[in-house]
Amino acid sequence: MTLYYSLVFLLLVAEMTLFMLLIIPLPFTIRRKMFTFISESPLVAKLQYGMKITFIFILILFIDSVNRVYRVQLELAESNKQQGAAVLGHERMEVQARKFYSQRNMYLCGFTLFLSLILNRTYTMILDVLRLEEKVKKYEGDPKATGKESEKLANAGNAGEIGKLRKELAQKDRDLETLKKQSEGLSREYNSLGDKFTAADGTPKKDK
Known part of the structure; x- marks a missing residue:
């Protein structure tokens, strides 16, 4: 097995291990903390981004392997059409090995x-179950279900998106402050022009 296929096998084993960890029955508090950590950890966000790129390469390897299987099938069909001989039998064994x-x-x-895909779907389903359990605890009046952990759990599953949204919110706040300052400046300028116009007209300024 070549190096990259060995890495794919290690990734498959890691996925199986992660899947077992997801389906292990754990207490609600421990499971909530675990998913909260996953949603807020920047390391997990970077790892998810790297895994997306890795799966693109694995998809390319999968397409290439399907193409190889198809070509080997054609070679095997050609060898079956030919008359059997000692040399051809040896070649047929080689084709069978490449097919395997x-x-x-x-x-x-x-x-x-x-x-x-199964891991992604399982993770989403577990998040939905945790959110529903959190809502049930709130309706039952559980004080532990109204803290910061609940808010973090509501945002779970969006690893890497929370920081991005916070940056966008901070940028909008800065834009809003800039607009307020511009509005105040325009208001002062308008009042100044009104005073100048009133003084030039010679009529007293009416208070509204």
Whole structure:
């Protein structure tokens, strides 16, 4: 097995381990803290971004392995059409070996991609269950369900998005302050021009 397929196999084992950790029954408090950490950790956000790029390369490997399996199937069909001989029998064994390795690589990449989709869906479903349990605890009057952990849990599943939204909110606040200052400046300028116009007209300024 080549190096990159060995790395794909290690990734598959890591996905299986993570899937087992997700489905293990844990107390609600521990599970809530774990998902809150995942949603707020910048390291997890960077890891998720890197994994997206990795899965793109795995998809390319999967397409290449499917293409190899198809070509080996054609070679095997050609060898079956020819009359059997000692040399041709040896060549047929070589084609069978290449077929086995191509199918192994195809299944390895395919199961890795498929399990990544299952993990993503399982993570989303667990988040939904935790949010529903949190709402039930709030309706029942549980004081532990009204703290900061609940707010963090509501934002879970958006790793990396929270920091981005905070930056956008801070930028909008700065824009709002700038608009307020411009409005105050325009108001002062308007009052100044009104005073000058009143003085030039010679009529007293009426208070509204």
